[in-house]
Amino acid sequence: MQPHPNVAAVQAALDTAGARDAAGRPSQVRILAEAAPTAAAAAAQLGVEVGQIANSLVFAADGAPLLVLTSGAHRVDTARVAKELGIEQLRRATPDFVREHSGQVIGGVAPVHPGRPGMRTLVDTALFTFDEVWAAGGIAHAVFPITPTELERLTGGTVTDVA
Template sequence: MASSRPEGFQRVSAALLARAHPHPPRWLEVSARSAQEAADALGVALGQIAKSVVFRRKLDDAAVLVIASGDKRVDERKLESLTGKLGRADADYVKARTGFSIGGVSPLGFAPEADGVPPRLFIDRELFRFDAIWAAAGHPNGVFLMSPDQLVALTGAPVVDVMQP
């Protein structure tokens, strides 16, 4: 029953429903805190996992979220050319700025932050290697299916090249 699911999962479910996304979130019986765990649980390639990588912009303490292909690593210097200097985001910062715990950060359905500013989003162009990708749905056990184009439509985020070679 969806109402018995954690609040973050419910927020993502509501956000997907409001956007008429054709694929409701799926609850996994195993935790998928890492991209590898998610890929194993779903039986898909690691690159098909749209992992969320959160950074802390030094200029104004804003959250920067990259939705990255699970088999790639973010090149912080490339990302900084778009955002300015970045620092690491610890678990408390991620929870405070997104409303999600690490391992369940979704590209949508953020909790309202104290300053009312959602994270600045970027989408890794490497996700477009795949027809179908999976993202976290607000909890380490929650995921949802989409195409890379649907991810762009759902978030309005720009597609960028910020991955390491």
């Protein structure tokens, strides 16, 4: 069975970048038995803490896309992030905006994807309390393990407090 095109693209991006998990092995996208559109659902299927899920949230920041990779254990403080970045209006993006700028749908947006070069990205400092985190692999059934440091490197994200 051929993988979904988004999953294949995410795996290719991980392979090209030489992404590694906490054990130093190449990071591999895994297909879950059930869709995991929330951090709690993903954590339950993986048997990890909800804080280890790196939620990929797309926001409209003065009309431009902003990807925030946040720990599944808390919510993004949009007022704080907007103030820190000097953004006048920061709001959750619509499903159409997310698809337009990421090539993926809400619940499966991967932090690495060749269809999204240059999207400004923030990486939550809370993710760095874990040796390994899990991020979406392009669809709601797919995830991959990665270290927070690798996540920062691959996305070119800015590490910041987002909660």
